[in-house]
Amino acid sequence: xxxxxxxxxxxxxxxxxxxxxxxxxxxxxxxxxxxxxxxxxxxxxxxxxxxxxxxxxxxxxxxxxxxxxxxxxxxxxxxxxxxxxxxxxxxxxxxxxxxxxxxxxxxxxxxxxxxxxxxxxxxxxxxxxxxxxxxxxxxxxxxxxxxxxxxxxxxxxxxxxxxxxxxxxxxxxxxxxxxxxxxxxxxxxxxxxxxxxxxxxxxxxxxxxxxxxxxxxxxxxxxxxxxxxxxxxxxxxxxxxxxxxxxxxxxxxxxxxxxxxxxxxxxxxxxxxxxxxxxxxxxxxxxxxxxxxxxxxxxxxxxxxxxxxxxxxxxx
Amino acid sequence: xxxxxxxxxxxxxxxxxxxxxxxxxxxxxxxxxxxxxxxxxxxxxxxxxxxxxxxxxxxxxxxxxxxxxxxxxxxxxxxxxxxxxxxxxxxxxxxxxxxxxxxxxxxxxxxxxxxxxxxxxxxxxxxxxxxxxxxxxxxxxxxxxxxxxxxxxxxxxxxxxxxxxxxxxxxxxxxxxxxxxxxxxxxxxxxxxxxxxxxxxxxxxxxxxxxxxxxxxxxxxxxxxxxxxxxxxxxxxxxxxxxxxxxxxxxxxxxxxxxxxxxxxxxxxxxxxxxxxxxxxxxxxxxxxxxxxxxxxxxxxxxxxxxxxxxxxxxx
Amino acid sequence: xxxxxxxxxxxxxxxxxxxxxxxxxxxxxxxxxxxxxxxxxxxxxxxxxxxxxxxxxxxxxxxxxxxxxxxxxxxxxxxxxxxxxxxxxxxxxxxxxxxxxxxxxxxxxxxxxxxxxxxxxxxxxxxxxxxxxxxxxxxxxxxxxxxxxxxxxxxxxxxxxxxxxxxxxxxxxxxxxxxxxxxxxxxxxxxxxxxxxxxxxxxxxxxxxxxxxxxxxxxxxxxxxxxxxxxxxxxxxxxxxxxxxxxxxxxxxxxxxxxxxxxxxxxxxxxxxxxxxxxxxxxxxxxxxxxxxxxxxxxxxxxxxxxxxxxxxxxx
Numbered sequence: 024x025x026x027x028x029x030x031x032x033x034x035x036x037x038x039x040x041x042x043x044x045x046x047x048x049x050x051x052x053x054x055x056x057x058x059x060x061x062x063x064x065x066x067x068x069x070x071x072x073x074x075x076x077x078x079x080x081x082x083x084x085x086x087x088x089x090x091x092x093x094x095x096x097x098x099x100x101x102x103x104x105x106x107x108x109x110x111x112x113x114x115x116x117x118x119x120x121x122x123x124x125x126x127x128x129x130x131x132x133x134x135x136x137x138x139x140x141x142x143x144x145x146x147x148x149x150x151x152x153x154x155x156x157x158x159x160x161x162x163x164x165x166x167x168x169x170x171x172x173x174x175x176x177x178x179x180x181x182x183x184x185x186x187x188x189x190x191x192x193x194x195x196x197x198x199x200x201x202x203x204x205x206x207x208x209x210x211x212x213x214x215x216x217x218x219x220x221x222x223x224x225x226x227x228x229x230x231x232x233x234x235x236x237x238x239x240x241x242x243x244x245x246x247x248x249x250x251x252x253x254x255x256x257x258x259x260x261x262x263x264x265x266x267x268x269x270x271x272x273x274x275x276x277x278x279x280x281x282x283x284x285x286x287x288x289x290x291x292x293x294x295x296x297x298x299x300x301x302x303x304x305x306x307x308x309x310x311x312x313x314x315x316x317x318x319x320x321x322x323x324x325x326x327x328x329x330x331x332x333x334x335x336x337x338x339x
Numbered sequence: 340x341x342x343x344x345x346x347x348x349x350x351x352x353x354x355x356x357x358x359x360x361x362x363x364x365x366x367x368x369x370x371x372x373x374x375x376x377x378x379x380x381x382x383x384x385x386x387x388x389x390x391x392x393x394x395x396x397x398x399x400x401x402x403x404x405x406x407x408x409x410x411x412x413x414x415x416x417x418x419x420x421x422x423x424x425x426x427x428x429x430x431x432x433x434x435x436x437x438x439x440x441x442x443x444x445x446x447x448x449x450x451x452x453x454x455x456x457x458x459x460x461x462x463x464x465x466x467x468x469x470x471x472x473x474x475x476x477x478x479x480x481x482x483x484x485x486x487x488x489x490x491x492x493x494x495x496x497x498x499x500x501x502x503x504x505x506x507x508x509x510x511x512x513x514x515x516x517x518x519x520x521x522x523x524x525x526x527x528x529x530x531x532x533x534x535x536x537x538x539x540x541x542x543x544x545x546x547x548x549x550x551x552x553x554x555x556x557x558x559x560x561x562x563x564x565x566x567x568x569x570x571x572x573x574x575x576x577x578x579x580x581x582x583x584x585x586x587x588x589x590x591x592x593x594x595x596x597x598x599x600x601x602x603x604x605x606x607x608x609x610x611x612x613x614x615x616x617x618x619x620x621x622x623x624x625x626x627x628x629x630x631x632x633x634x635x636x637x638x639x640x641x642x643x644x645x646x647x648x649x650x651x652x653x654x655x
Numbered sequence: 656x657x658x659x660x661x662x663x664x665x666x667x668x669x670x671x672x673x674x675x676x677x678x679x680x681x682x683x684x685x686x687x688x689x690x691x692x693x694x695x696x697x698x699x700x701x702x703x704x705x706x707x708x709x710x711x712x713x714x715x716x717x718x719x720x721x722x723x724x725x726x727x728x729x730x731x732x733x734x735x736x737x738x739x740x741x742x743x744x745x746x747x748x749x750x751x752x753x754x755x756x757x758x759x760x761x762x763x764x765x766x767x768x769x770x771x772x773x774x775x776x777x778x779x780x781x782x783x784x785x786x787x788x789x790x791x792x793x794x795x796x797x798x799x800x801x802x803x804x805x806x807x808x809x810x811x812x813x814x815x816x817x818x819x820x821x822x823x824x825x826x827x828x829x830x831x832x833x834x835x836x837x838x839x840x841x842x843x844x845x846x847x848x849x850x851x852x853x854x855x856x857x858x859x860x861x862x863x864x865x866x867x868x869x870x871x872x873x874x875x876x877x878x879x880x881x882x883x884x885x886x887x888x889x890x891x892x893x894x895x896x897x898x899x900x901x902x903x904x905x906x907x908x909x910x911x912x913x914x915x916x917x918x919x920x921x922x923x924x925x926x927x928x929x930x931x932x933x934x935x936x937x938x939x940x941x942x943x944x945x946x947x948x949x950x951x952x953x954x955x956x957x958x959x960x961x962x963x964x965x966x967x968x969x970x971x
Contacts, residue, residue: 190486268599
């Protein structure tokens, strides 16, 4: 989309080089044909080094935009970004894409749906009522049980197994809210990547990234009814027990074990080899590897157990 | 069904005007061709003003039934109501209904199922393996992702988006239990109404009402793996984060924000603009708007935070 | 599979009676044509009485294997058991099985999938996009809503009702982990049995047993988004409210009531007629019937309520 059209959509006066913008991205990841935005003062420092062609800013932040970059000045950058996210969202399915390719030895039920543009590897089993979205790539030896939905543009590694009724790539929970309390959807134009040898249980949801990828690394095991928010990165061989979850943009190191009904807040970094007892509530970074935690607020598990003894004494 | 047949089904002697009963309803909402019941002393006061043609009562409550209304006296009114609920349940699908109507510009996958009697608006996208039940009405510009199930008789407003594998209109969790501990299903003959511009995540369940409607008002945003019980009413622009839920018959005002893994008990009233931190457990009405809560038992969030500091001191 | 082939797969020298092994099982349940294993010192006492043809052991436990039984000595018995579990896993579907049998009066949607070898009873309703796995037996008068997945080899009793998008028989969450932190899947070769008159809500997951059966007894009521782990046994007329769950191998007596978002740890025994308030966390056996509990750590509910009052006083 031309920058002039973008400016018009968000009601900004625009005169300058009317370049073609191919997508939106974060300040850090945008390239010279992408549009970015700033909606949180915390990221002001990233403006100077951003390679974005243009940045949506408000009056207060426009002064930080270098000359090499075009500033589009609006009242509520997050809201305008939401409006534009829809313009960059691809169609859910696209009749112009090539017919799906199915690798040798793969067995795809006639009652499954493989959208145009999808590519299925060799020796896969795809059962009835599974849905494989447009441009999604599936590796070799993958098993997809009935009623699994994989949205468009996702990547599933070799030897993955996805149990029934799980959803890979549904939209992250993103929206802007205006002063009237109304919400505007932020289209989630990223994807989900499952690396090799990942097994996902039934009725689990893994949301696609708003930009970039939600990434589940090699050998991860995720149980049933688990929620993985957009833009999370789950380290190699990590384990999520049933009904646990993570809010968006949290990064786990390798071999993290997450007990049943536990949950992470968003935007955290969790050290490798951390273990969380059932129903842990994790709201801060974990910086030292190899420890075991529990409770909400979170404590080291042995401290939490000690605390429960002290609390029980209140009854006396 | 004739009142005499109803009386026979629940083993009651009956002589009187043998009127036709078209459905069952609560004491407050029943009209003069409906049957009601009383199974909780709390509602005795509603008998006098009920417009119901007949009321199922026990020996203790029959004296409250006015002369204008027929009392059907049984030992366990709730159990007998459960038995009768089945008689009033419509068939899941009905070959006598008109073929589904699909509005102009709508794209319905050949692998979706749209039951007879359903009406789909204009410019909708309904993907493979979605199921739209009998008599369900879908507005314009609605997107229904794969493997979504919408039961019969529901109403989906304009511009709604329902993510993969979500269920709208499954039966509320209702049953009567007898002295032997056996359960009898109460058929849920109400529906679910989604007003305009509602977005629902993946793997979420919204139960149909036992009578009347479970209502999700305009602009609501519901994340993945959320449970909304029967007969809830969710106010405009409210937000439910992943893995949260509400038991039945709870009413939220507008712009309530419900953190991840939080839950409401049933039959509550929650003031508009309330915010609940992640994992809140709400068991009482919230009467004053605009406050932020957390914890279980629930406290104002700042009080909960203060309390955690005090609790941590027990370790010293 | 011949014992010699098994030995080869796990790198064990083997000379002896090369008998045919038909499956794997626990020490207690294995018969004389089955293979067993010991991976937890707690079960050493079961070796002496096991009827297994052969047992996978490590150096420390081999001495407990009686002469009547063949010891296959490896470094990590659990890991080798995981490797072998794959060899005994039947194909998900099998073209050599007989076509599915559908009983008189049953209505099966043309858009449902009933795998070969399945048997459906009389007067059932099976809606679009449901999946009934190979060799699964479904009783009479059963209702299966859209997008339900039932894996192979399961048994569904008469008059059961399974709501939309629920999964019966997905793999239990089982894997071995080696010293490098890598995981090896343990194929779950048991099944799920639902006895008569069981109703299951929407988006619920009931995992199949690793050996034997996960059993849901007569008259049980399970709500939406509930997790039942492998090898659980849920007593007659028990009730699970939404978003609750149980880890594997926990046994409940009859008429246990489990509040919303509650959860059981694994390998517990819970006395009949126990009641658990919402969000209970149960980590120990309950030995006395008829009590009500709450909290995490779990207390009798009246004690938990008293404790909350004491805790609140810390604020003063």
